[in-house]
């Protein structure tokens with residue numbers, strides 16, 4: 013007697029129709045009474061030798077169709093909790109080897125530096141010798157980082173490595189090391205010069221301190237170079253960024269006065285025609301956006317503003333033909349409440365959390381907006397992380 017796995021739960025376990033959970037099971041797999049999983053047609057051989065011990069991926073055992081279904085189910089479930097439904101399009105998955113931004117951890121163990129993914133310090137660190145999600149350029153810097161970190165990382169201490177692929181090369185921010193002295197400075201410069209590192213910064217608890225940046229580091233957004241602050245938010249893959257921009261542009265249609273709320277460095281701001289208001293709370297990000305807009309001679313008004321404490325008022329919102337909303341995981345409850353009373357004909361809502369998205373959507377729909385469609389985006393391939401862009405209209 014076996015039970016069939018019918019879906020994958022939010023945390024990645026396979027579930028049978030009567031609610032039995034099984035780790036690493038795909039829809040269509042059979043679960044025996046003793047708990048063994050017999051692979052079915054949607055169970056693929058995980059491409060990476062470190063799966064599932066490495067914390068970077070949770071769902072490499074799913075083929076693309078069941079991974080897409082997982083993403084869609086998460087969104088359908090979150091909407092249903094708020095009595096909402098809509099047209100959910102086929103998820104756009106970023107390909108393997110496309111993640112241009114990642115946070116890794118490093119640890120000195122048994123006299124050797126280990127580098128891998130780990131959400132928290134108690135999690136075992138798996139030293140990655142291959143990775144199927146990072147871009148080749150990001151992965152290439154990991155091997156030479158091991159001997160460099162061996163000089164600075166003390167036994168049983170962990171360092172956090174923030175890696176981003178910028179226009180000039182790899183942007184590296186390391187938390188948890190304190191390299192001091194001339195020899196350390198020389199080792200860092202030598203490492204950076206040899207391994208395509210555009211910036212090397214450390215953070216020993218007092219904020220980022222740049223140790224190497226021969227030319228200002230930028231990230232080009234829709235062809236506009238924007239100064240990249242250390243540790244700033246950036247969409248995780250170029251493909252994900254392109255998918256979200258395409259969905260946002262489709263959603264707002266012909267609008268020529270748009271508010272881009274939670275604008276970050278301007279991923280959407282610089283992709284839009286006409287006049288754009290960009291609101292963002294991170295001072296360094298909005299400063300970069302403002303300077304880049306001025307250099308590019310774009311009609312952009314950059315506003316340093318905390319949109320949780322001081323959301324755009326109804327009168328401010330009503331000046332725009334379209335609103336773009338791309339909040340952090342918590343969503344944008346305060347702003348959505350005011351948007352529900354506002355008149356802009358279209359809203360493009362980009363979200364990295366279906367639950368807060370569904371909560372905010374309910375407010376917008378109660379205010380008279382219709383949720384027209386959702387475009388799911390799988391930027392964090394093989395993880396349980398779900399992103400989406402949605403269109404509302406009135």
Ligand SMILES: C[S@@+](CC[C@H](N)C(=O)[O-])C[C@H]1O[C@@H](n2cnc3c(N)ncnc32)[C@H](O)[C@@H]1O
Nearest residue numbers: 274275276279292293294318319320338339340
């Ligand atoms: C998911 S990111 C989106 C950034 C940008 N739209 C993009 O695609 O690159 C969310 C942004 O919200 C900003 N943020 C977080 N809390 C905020 C607040 N209270 N008010 C305004 N912006 C905030 C973050 O700094 C971050 O840039």
